[in-house]
Amino acid sequence: MNTLYVIGIGPGAYKKMTIEAAEALKKSDLIVGYTVYVDLIKEHFPEKEYMSTPMKREVDRCELAFEEAMKGKTVAMICSGDAGVYGMTGLMYEIGVRYPFVELRLIGGLTAATSGAAVLGAPLIHDFAVISLSDLLTPWEKIEKRVSLAAAADFVICLYNPSSKKRQDYLQRACDLVLEHQKPDTVCGYVKNIGRCGEEGHVLTLGELRETQVDMFTTVWIGNSQTKNIEGKMVTPRGYRNV
Amino acid sequence: MNTLYVIGIGPGAYKKMTIEAAEALKKSDLIVGYTVYVDLIKEHFPEKEYMSTPMKREVDRCELAFEEAMKGKTVAMICSGDAGVYGMTGLMYEIGVRYPFVELRLIGGLTAATSGAAVLGAPLIHDFAVISLSDLLTPWEKIEKRVSLAAAADFVICLYNPSSKKRQDYLQRACDLVLEHQKPDTVCGYVKNIGRCGEEGHVLTLGELRETQVDMFTTVWIGNSQTKNIEGKMVTPRGYRNV
Structure with missing residues (x-):
């Protein structure tokens, strides 16, 4: 099974992230997200690969994360706040039925x-x-x-x-x-x-x-x-x- | 001004705490809380001083934290989850009007x-x-x-x-x-x-x-x-x- 993290990064400041979120980002090869949040994370993990999609392209963003995970990469889909509050987690489960070999791992953040x-x-x-x-x-x-x-x-x-x-x-x-x-x-x-x-x-x-x-x-x-x-x-x- | 942290430690596991919460606990001399949560934290910070009060003694617990902060100690009041959701933060502000020389610093956790x-x-x-x-x-x-x-x-x-x-x-x-x-x-x-x-x-x-x-x-x-x-x-x- 390939692992796909769905991570809430909290409000933005690095130290307001959970320890678990920072550890999962460290383990990831590719970080996917909305442009604004990708920029917030990039300065703390400059060595990672990044992909982003703009607002209203949420379905594309989720599919991209699954496709990259299918290639064997450890992927992190990031959301601001908590990914489970008006975030991408729901859509990830809906789209995930098409990707039975990718396991979602949810990591909470401060909403x-x-x-x-x-x-x-x-x-x-x-x-x-x-x-x-x-x-x-x-x-x-x-x-x-x-x-x-x-x-x-x-x-x-x-x-x-x-x-x-x-x-x-x-x-x-x-x-x-x-x-x-x-x-x-x-x-x-x-x-x-x-x-x-x-x-x-x-x-x-x-x-x-x-x-x-x-x-x-x-x-x-x-x-x-x-x-x-x-x-x-x-x-x-x-x-x-x-x- | 003496600093009194009010910290949400999240659900319990150390890595589900925010980075900021762990840093504030490291800086604290005394950790105050409900008996159950004090026991969860103690194993990760064994060198700290601890005080706890049982359930239904919330007012005593808050006053204790302020009194110890007045002595010059850096005190952390801990709550499970987020201290601002059914937690001690509200009571700390209510009691805090009697302690104008103690500054509250709130640190969020996963509720x-x-x-x-x-x-x-x-x-x-x-x-x-x-x-x-x-x-x-x-x-x-x-x-x-x-x-x-x-x-x-x-x-x-x-x-x-x-x-x-x-x-x-x-x-x-x-x-x-x-x-x-x-x-x-x-x-x-x-x-x-x-x-x-x-x-x-x-x-x-x-x-x-x-x-x-x-x-x-x-x-x-x-x-x-x-x-x-x-x-x-x-x-x-x-x-x-x-x-």
Whole structure:
């Protein structure tokens, strides 16, 4: 069996990768990924062979990884964050049925929900929902329904892909849906460039978030009814002090 | 300022820790945590000072960490998984207002939702909700509401603390709530002892999960309406193949 690693490299900084991920990259002959993430890894493993495909060429990228693994190379498919959260792992299993002689080995990484949370404080200490606002692969009506029901359930909500050039008002629309269930002073936060050069975290209210323009390198957290701003940090209590 | 690290050590295996977490533990004089996690770390850093408190003594544990940091020691408070997901980070900020000369530094780890997902396949490729079934700190009615609304929103659902000696039928009750919205053949999975000795993953249907007794070292995933069983793996597609 040929081994094909699917590796979450975390937010970007080398030391935020797991020890296992770094070891698997060292063992690999070829590293495959989306152009941006390949560039992040290249400086730490300059001696490896690299191949990349642009966004929207995910199927090609996965097939490329399997084909190269079939040639006997040890291949690593890399994703930012965790490869199992809006990443390539699912597609790799779907395509993998055609490559019975390649064994997938999944290696976890820090996904933005948790790595960005650590920049803001402690927003995810209680139940939470993770929702992507990208309607490239999901109907917007389904996204709206999830945002509404998550707010009705008083989940902390983490939003991936909150904005893009074509979707400049999506975050505002999501905030309006949450505002049907949560107060305008609900504590929220957003982080730009998590774990990378230019990292920037902001804690603000839901009312303020609604008026904020974020970019596609930003992740957003909307607190639940209990979330507090403690000295500028976003903190969701769990009730240990009431026991 | 004295430094107090709050470190997520991941599921347990040393190599599933981030490089940054291992570096921070090396720099620490004293490592504080819940007895079980302290024992996991001790073998890798035998030369350190250790202090632990049992479960339900979380406030004491946090105060202990701050008091020792005030003495000038570099202290690491460790949590399993990510310290920011049902972990100590929130309480550390709440208690930290009394210790203005101690600076918290948060270091992420793989939480069970993602580290266990990698054992099952790719359950979290689309929007998901994370819910703890423990009613020690949360009213059961609130937990029920969240499970119901998450199922109504067609989220993949990851359940932490699905069972304990006192709550043997909680997973069954959660499954019954999901069954009001999802079919009995919905693909589910559970993993026992993620990243530790005795790790065991199982993929099964929601109907079968309802009849399964799990223990407190188990995490559960309930698929959405699209989740598939691909050669024994739990896979939630994202629609890349339809683009």
